[in-house]
Amino acid sequence: MAISVVAIVVTRNLFSVIVLSGAYSFLMATVLVALDAVDVAMTEAAVGAGVSTVLLLGALHLCKSEEAKPVHKPWLPLAVSVSTGALLIYGAWGLPDFGDPDAPIHQNVVPRYMENEVDVPNVVTAVLASFRGYDTLGETTVVFTAGAGVIALLRRRKKGPEKTREKA
Amino acid sequence: MIRSLVSAVALFSFWLLLSGMFVPFLLAAGFGCAIAIKLFSKRLSAIAEESDVLELNWGKFIVYCPWLVEEIIVAAWDVSKRILSPRLPISPALVEFVPSQKTDVGLVIHANSITLTPGTISVEAEHGRFLVHALTEGGAKSLAGSEMDRRCAELEEV
Amino acid sequence: MKNDLVLRVLGRLMIPAILLFALYVQFHGDFGPGGGFQAGVIAAAGIIFYALIHGVAATRRLVPDGVVETMVASGVLIYAGVGLAGLLLGGHYLDYSVLSHDPVHGQHRGIFWVEVGVATTVCGVMLKIFYMFASRGNSED
Amino acid sequence: MLIDILSGIFLAGGAFFCLVGGIGLIRMPDFYTRMHAASVTETLGAGLMLVGMMLHAGLTLVTAKLILIGLLIFLASPASSHALAKSALMSGLKPLLGATPSDDEVPPSKP
């Protein structure tokens, strides 16, 4: 997976980048399955390999497919990224161990969720739709808003693009 | 009418295979979904201006499948030996030939069988013209008028 | 690509299967992996597959813009409506227990309708976005 | 017991062919020949593994689902590799031909 990430960073042809990110999200989904997040993996596979690939391609075929050569030296961003990474790794030593059942995350509300008072075997669905119904309503609204935003941005007006191009 | 009933039943059995739960609610949902999708797929075909049903000699098709599997195994073993041998003994070739099938389905089955067999890939498949890329020249020569061609043509005889 | 024989036959076989699979994911969200969002995305992917084979114009005839826009809005309305129904039947907003005589059954019913709402919106939005991107490119050529 | 051994053999065979396909993907000289290597993975490798898992599962609905997955692979993978090869040829990627390439065998690549 790391290889594909590095390849995504280095590659300059955007078509190849999109293909690589599709492969990356398949691998990501497999990792998520290994971490028991079945629903998340399904979503990630559906989104990463299906929809966002198509969307990126759709945007790309309206734009240029080759990235320009960078004009700046990459050292400053690299330094910023690496130092952020070092800081985060330093911080990560304070986190609980991987798979530790006594970690705080397993102590609070989750036992109540797992009691399954809704009688739906898939706890993720139960929590998503019932216990956290407001979150999901908000999520649906965000999707709706994004759709509306895209419609507003990409709706075809007569002579719209030419005018702006002349001004520029 | 009978044909669309058959395909609706096929869709419903697909649902049952997926579900494996025989709760009344889910059975009813499956039935409804199968019918809805059958109607929707009629619309799909109508807009694409295609016939809705696939004509095929199913009896011969059942005989054809094991034969194809055997071909695949033989070819895959051959290709694997070539991949693993240190000298990489390949001589890629492109051949063009005329398939003897007439219908869409027959042509597609032939093209897919060619692609499924490791060592040969159908590059272009149209009525009356196949373009095939083969890993070895021997494999390329044996394609035109092959047994696969004959068997696929037999599948069309309804 | 548009008239590719192999792809056309594949599409004829696969698109109904994909759509049925999406509905299966929708209805079995309670029992296994899946749910409204995944179902919406898979269904949208199936229809996008049709668009890839037969072109966007044919797809617009298959699922017209009006239908898609109605789907986008009605999904959110279904979700909010479920909450409102709970409110009207004497519970809290988005409290499903009052939707039926038996609280557990009410929860089932509420979850089902909420998932339907999510699936409808997601499918509609994905299709709409795809239409927007694809049609913009085609008419520019 | 016998079934366990048999399924183990099938799984091992599938794993072997998958690996061979992967090696071929690296070793082959050009795109079209790499596709042949990949098709080894996608047909025999996947097929044998699925058979192995079916034997492991026994006669349940799991087997039915595995058969569905197998059908999906066998329907979809040739179609997608056909499309891949076709558009590679259309975009002007010339295949490497023969040990001694002869020019008259190169087909006219259409735009």
Next chain:
Amino acid sequence: MLAHFTNIITVFLMVAGLYIIIARGNLIKKLIGLSLFQTSVYLLYITPGKLIGGTAPIISPQYSVYSNPLPHVLILTAIVVGVATLALGLALAVRIREAYGSIEEDEILDRDHSVEADEAKGAH
């Protein structure tokens, strides 16, 4: 070391995404970097929820230990919102391309500068 291996991978992904976002000028590449960054966040949330020996949180009588479902729910929402923002960002990029004829940050800035210079000249 092994206990924190997953954290290190998460941080690596995050850094890669961050690097793409700040170092590359292409807007679409920036968006891809953003989604890379998002996946690292997914991983950050999901990994603590895993219990050694636990299985997926789909209740069935054979199992007693399940992984924590709460992060799954949160991340499910996050993925959905992520796609929505990606689509919106892409639409913006397309519009910018139509207005400026480019999606490279530097070229866009250059063009802005030249337009400003022209306007300044016109004013004088």
Next chain:
Amino acid sequence: MLSAAALALLLTVALALARAALGPSVFDRLQAASTIGTCAMLLLALLGFLDERPEFLDLALTYGLLNVIGVIAVLKFFHLGRIANKSHENAEDA
């Protein structure tokens, strides 16, 4: 045996990744990506058996469906994109 097969699949994924990273043309990468998709699908089914939770097969099916759609989408837009870009560049030149 199951875990050995899973290991072999992981190795195959690694090889395909190398090809995806090296691959000179887009088609090479695409071929590698679709191989990765197939391997991930098999890996998922195997993981399901290792965990003894065969519900994961649904996921494998999803992967298979989306893999095909992704490959064909890239191919389709690759052609469209080239044509669109060319005509656009010509228009700007003129």
